[in-house]
Amino acid sequence: MGRPGLRTNGIGMPGMALGWFRAKSGGDKIFAAVADGGRVLVIPTTAGYSILVSPDEPDALLEELAGTAQ
Known part of the structure; x- marks a missing residue:
């Protein structure tokens, strides 16, 4: 799983990624709610996106x- 790349639907603000993206390393769909400087958790789903x-x-x-x- 790559970092957020091309934003397909979301909000662009310096230091923050919020919305739907395509991964930089490929075409994987990502929903991101991340801020710069923090630890990023990747949560895979069975719905075809992370x-x-x-x-x-x-x-x-x-x-x-x-x-x-459990």
Whole structure:
């Protein structure tokens, strides 16, 4: 999974990516809600796209997601 590349529908602001993108490394669809400087989590989906987020507490989000997967 690559970084957000071409924005197909979203908001362009310096230091932030929000909306639908194509991956720089290929044509994969991405929904991104990321800010510069933070850790980025990639969450794959079964719907044909991945979600990129940069939460304030990424470890807590990973624990929460792992708990719901069980």
